[in-house]
Amino acid sequence: MRALGVVGAGGFGTALASVVARGGHPVVLWSTSPDVVEEINRERSNRARLPGVELAPSLRATGDARELAEQARLIVVAVSSTDVRDRARRLGGVLDGRHMLVHAIGAAAGPDDARVSEVLAAETSVRRLGSLAGPALPADLTAGRFAAMVCASPFDEVTAEARRFLNLPPSLRLYTSRDLLGVEASASLSGAYTVAIGMADSLEMGPGPRAVLLTRVVAEGQRLVAAMGGEPKTFAGLAGLGNLLVRTSAQGGENAPGYQFGRALGRGQRPESGARLPDAVRAAGAGARLARRLRQRAPILEAVSRVLDGELDARGAAALLSDTVALEE
């Protein structure tokens, strides 16, 4: 069990697996797509998700979850929030108490808005769980540009094992935290807020109002994280603010589905009925529901949620937010 395991051959999962493999560690990547497995193993590429990137030779893909379980003790789950329950269920049949699962999913999972770590605990017998989040974009990882993430787990041995594989200076630095709930919540909420910033940018509100919105986002996010039982400061770290800044920046926003979705909403476009929504958009709905359940003020998420529900357009949401009574900061 010497390898790092990665579940999911999306852009982030493949990039992370390749970077770790280049760092000299054995990596086994499990995908449910036989074509992708074959392409990675034979052609050293994953053109659909990482076009133009040559993957490290020591990265091995597999379609067999058992192989993943045998070779890796620490496994990073990097699939969409809509797929995580299915993958967790499959992993449940092959993993045991020796394994460690760390997920890199920035949204609540499934219709019940469960945290991803709760889903992993319910579907597998693994207890040593963690979460990985931060402003590390696949393009940065594969280009070897400086990137940083945080790995949170109540178990120090999980974060230590994650550091062993993922702390690869100078290109990738891994910070650690025990605030699993805070990091999960911050990653999910920061994705949700990219939709709000996307809407605001589309309305060309100007740098002043944008800055006000960003600071209100930080205050609201910290309030929600605290109400959930996490550390409020976690939202101001890599998983929250770090994630938000990179995904709403000029370059990073281009490939951030939540931000782009927000921009489209700002232009008055609506998603087609039944369309698969990005994780960040699902996180916005889940965040608004959470705030209502916890009886927390969350005017920004509430405004996004009302736009998503078709009750308001982006301008209406902006007007609503600017009308919100200012309280003590």
Added chain:
Amino acid sequence: MTAPRPVLEAENRLVRFNGERDAILEVVERRVTGAYLAAAERSPDASLEYVLNDVAYAEIQRYEASGGQRGKKSLGRWRDLASRLGRMSEAEKRAELEKLVAHYARDVVGNFNPRVYRFANDILPPVMSVLFSPVSSLKEGLAAFDSMSRRIQIDGELEAVRTACDRGTLVVTPTHSSNMDSIVLGFALRVAQLPPCTYGAGKNLFSNPFISYFMHNLGAYRVDRRLKFALYKDVLKEYSTALLERGFHSLFFPGGTRCRSNVVESHLKLGLLGTGLAAYRNNLMNALPHRRIYVVPATINYRLVLEAETLMEDYLAETGKSRYIIEDDEFSRLGRIVEFVRKILVHEGSVVVRFGRPLDVFGNDVDDRGESIDARGREIDPATYLTGEGGAVTVDHQRESVYTRQLGARIAGEFRRETVLLSSHLVCRAVYDAVVERTGTPDVYRLLRLPTSAVSVPLEDVAGRVDRLRAAVAAHPELGVVDDRVRAMPAREVMDDAIRALTSYHTKPVVQLAGERLQVGAMKLLYYYRNRTAHVPASGEPS
């Protein structure tokens, strides 16, 4: 209710305790001393001088506060140690450490006297029955003993607990409302055909010579809650670990002290709870994986609580002034205990002890064979949770503290699920909610200032609320269970049952009938009994 199985079959492992007592002490002393010496070698922050100074400082503080002639003598000894510390050689410090560990281990250790056990089991209960029974003849007293099982109702997953007890060692973790709990639970274990458990009893309970005699000879060990320094806590934990490793069933009150407010406990103390995991890990490392340890959450549910008045006063006392150890409550007055037992415990359904399904030391469920299972019902090997990088079981205290926290959270959930709601809880909740609604304030301190003569609620309103509360609990098993007897009653009978109890023991009636209304007589106690359902939301829907 219980399977036809002879009581004797429940093996009393405590009979072999005295034979192993010295070996247990030796292990405790060796491990604690060894751990401190190793820590001192690793880091100057854990030097022996620091450890000994910590003990001396805490003891000096204690004896300075307690005063008395004996205290003065002890104070002198500790001051002498503190003054010598700077001049002591490492060998002298080590000898002092060994002496202190041995001293505290001997202060903690229990004893088991089979003759006292037989007396307590066979002779004491009929005598107590006569003493506590409203009937007066010996014959009727003995008959009352026969009906004890009806007085203290035993409920829950008894067969699963018996299986676990055959397969491994039990750690029974009950809720804690009253000093009567250990007596009630001791009796419940016997009626449920489960073996006796050893447990850590507060040293204050040993101040009564009568109770002390029985406690000391029935395997209870002494926990001095005044000693808050790390060395003492480590001795205590290592003692508990050694007992569990050797298969002695144990009982911890994870709430720590009696719950002051009567809410179902959710903030649990994890120190002793973690010793179950430590014992399991030690057994694994000693190649004894079959020696499983099972945690059995249990709830002790009283229609009336002996010390309710004192506990509630303490709870409502200004924050920071509440007392952790109360020595002058109802339990310290024999007359009140007798009155409580004669008036309350003799009535059917006044105490329900409910045992939950056993869990493993990680908080996983176990199946009917005692095997751990995950949330999807798959059998799992709990030893795998303790493996390190190479696949072998390793000691990792940080890892174990997380598992123990998770176990605590699971037990807290089980406490709610296994809470048995009795008539007093339901009626007090119904009346309290009606009062809150009528006065428009949920602020308990404002409610307490209301003149009780002005607070009454129509019976019809209370009955409706009792019905809705029962329905809400029935729809959400995670919130508890309404007692079978109470479930079968019409709401009016539930109220009569509660009123009978609530007017019969406390110095003031909690509620009483006033025509077609229920008059509140003691708002604090109304709040106290209402709190047992505090986790049941007003809407009936859990958040």
